[in-house]
Amino acid sequence: KAGVTQTPRYLIKTRGQQVTLSCSPISGHRSVSWYQQTPGQGLQFLFEYFSETQRNKGNFPGRFSGRQFSNSRSEMNVSTLELGDSALYLCASSFSGTTGELFFGEGSRLTVL
Amino acid sequence: GDSVTQMEGPVTLSEEAFLTINCTYTATGYPSLFWYVQYPGEGLQLLLKATKADDKGSNKGFEATYRKETTSFHLEKGSVQVSDSAVYFCALSATDSGNTGKLIFGQGTTLQVKP
Numbered sequence: 746k747a748g749v750t751q752t753p754r755y756l757i758k759t760r761g762q763q764v765t766l767s768c769s770p771i772s773g774h775r776s777v778s779w780y781q782q783t784p785g786q787g788l789q790f791l792f793e794y795f796s797e798t799q800r801n802k803g804n805f806p807g808r809f810s811g812r813q814f815s816n817s818r819s820e821m822n823v824s825t826l827e828l829g830d831s832a833l834y835l836c837a838s839s840f841s842g843t844t845g846e847l848f849f850g851e852g853s854r855l856t857v858l
Numbered sequence: 859g860d861s862v863t864q865m866e867g868p869v870t871l872s873e874e875a876f877l878t879i880n881c882t883y884t885a886t887g888y889p890s891l892f893w894y895v896q897y898p899g900e901g902l903q904l905l906l907k908a909t910k911a912d913d914k915g916s917n918k919g920f921e922a923t924y925r926k927e928t929t930s931f932h933l934e935k936g937s938v939q940v941s942d943s944a945v946y947f948c949a950l951s952a953t954d955s956g957n958t959g960k961l962i963f964g965q966g967t968t969l970q971v972k973p
Contacts, residue, residue, distance in 0.1 A: 778961075788963035803960075846904055847902075851900055851901045
């Protein structure tokens with residue numbers, strides 16, 4: 746069974762640009778969550794999608810947005826990038842998202858210059 | 859709001875030593891508790907979980923007991939191996955967001971095991 750796939754794995758952007766990250770969940774999983782990982786703040790919850798609907802949202806500015814498609818694949822977008830957005834962005838999937846048993850991808854490492 | 863506090867690392871041990879990584883939590887409800895592990899260059903993997911008070915989660919020689927009276931979920935292993943070197947995260951299922959996939963993570967504890 747294929748795991749959670751995130752693309753791209755690495756990317757470099759400059760301030761003010763926007764970026765889109767993609768996540769393909771494990772087949773059959775309908776919940777997709779996104780987390781930001783930084784050395785200073787650790788792992789912080791961004792948002793969760795279930796059946797194409799945002800079910801929960803963390804405390805991030807509106808520049809961070811996401812969506813989920815009918816095949817459960819998800820994308821997150823960050824507009825007007827800031828230096829502080831440099832981080833590892835982790836996607837996690839689960840069948841229902843109700844048990845806390847999440848399956849994580851390897852992440853997309855974003856560097857903002 | 860909910861929060862998780864882990865002992866700061868790094869923790870450096872010799873192979874076959876006993877491991878304890880402390881984790882305490884604050885929550886308004888009754889969360890499920892988890893330990894996740896992140897090996898170098900990889901995403902997080904669920905190591906073990908406990909869903910109610912006094913439950914003991916175990917996997918790969920690691921154990922943790924859900925202690926409601928002390929709001930703790932300490933991770934232990936009797937004899938660590940070099941292959942256990944990784945970052946360990948304690949987490950809880952957020953109690954303020956209904957039954958969803960939101961987890962609150964601790965800061966992570968880096969474990970280095972030397973041969």
